[in-house]
Amino acid sequence: MRAYKIVFFAVALLFSMALTACSGSDQEANGSEKKEIKIGATAGPYSDQVTEGIKPYLEKKGYKVEVVEFNDYVQPNIALDKGSIDANVFQNELYMKEFAKSRNLDIVEVIKVPTAPIGIYSKKHKSIDEVEEGTTVATSNDPVNQARALIMLQQLGWITLKEGVDPTKASEKDIAKYNKKIVIKPLEPAQLPRALEDVDYSFINGNFAISSGLKLKDAVVLEKTPPHYMIGVTVRGKDKGAQFVKDIIEAYKSEEFKKLNEENEKYEGYVWPDWMK
Template structure:
């Protein structure tokens, strides 16, 4: 009996040791995986900033970084919410807030980044002064960026909006008067650069303008971008105080990143967040 008891105790101890070793191994692997991160961005300036300034900085801190490119404004947030990526860089705060509320997602803006402003572009006209009745104007079809375009249309004197509307929620039904008898054509944001072949003017978000080969200097009018429309880094709410969040802030606020934006010609004309000024 004693012999069997000793054997049983020995087996238990061996199994416990094996389980402890497996647990430690899994923990080590989990910690290691935390250094493997994926950051989503739309093609163009924010993906470029990540690849040229942020990824190298994070890699020096021991991260393995993969930049995932998206071609719309929906999937980067869906992927973030589902845990397929760890952060994204493509949207302004107004869009993020609207998107998260509509879909009951917990996402937060971590830090604002240098932003390519939205602009009015044209291949048919050299100035906004060339506008005539019947001219077609392409805008984004997502509510936040269409509101942004409508505010700008009012600022340049093409339309008059109803009194007392919320600027971030303006829609076509809020146009009180067409001062210029333009025809607004809402399109997917990624399609607005291509629309320049057929419309008179198009509002093109900075990232899609640059990724399609347009230069900010070619716009017939650029937005004076307010803080709420500047692009930010987005995380899941649960990661707000994570080490990744702290390291991303450190990377964006680094001298290396600031120097990149100061010296690289392709970033000229961007609107800088207050912390960079």
């Protein structure tokens, strides 16, 4: 009988240990106990925001934070999906949804952040009035950001888009009329600052403009950025409710982060999300 009790308690102990181990694994899997975070961002303003405002806040809460910089709009989402990073901040919601759909990724936006607007830059012209036949205009070749450029071109009166076109999905084939005889040159987003040497005007996303040494005030024209083009923090769908994600959101909503954006002159000209106003 005594031997039976010993065996029984031994089995019970092993079962209890197994449950504890499983519980710990489940907690780690859903991110509730995660204390090391890798946040991906494109080099420039969003990487700076994380390094200067988000990382210090999270480290005070006991996290170890690594900022991983990227130089394009593809790898940050691939890295997030593969688990190489835990969150990224570089893209607007429309781009994120389009990318996720085309690659069958489960990624979601959890908060919008102060955004450097897209702008028209030029090394050859000081205004948008210096347009003549053959004027070259570089735009992003990704569908979402090219649509933004085309809408701006229409607002400037340089082109007319077909009636009824979805402004978030406009492409060159939707141009009904060239009011100015411009030549549009689609390029990789990261190449747009370098194109300034070869074209008359270049539509450059804020992050690439700033990381290349340009300032927002240098733009000939800045976009009035609507909410759907605001940059957001993206995570894997399964992590949306995880504690580390809640803490990242808390860091962005902190007074420390707001103060950073108010007082640091390099963030002058950024568009603030509604929750921050």
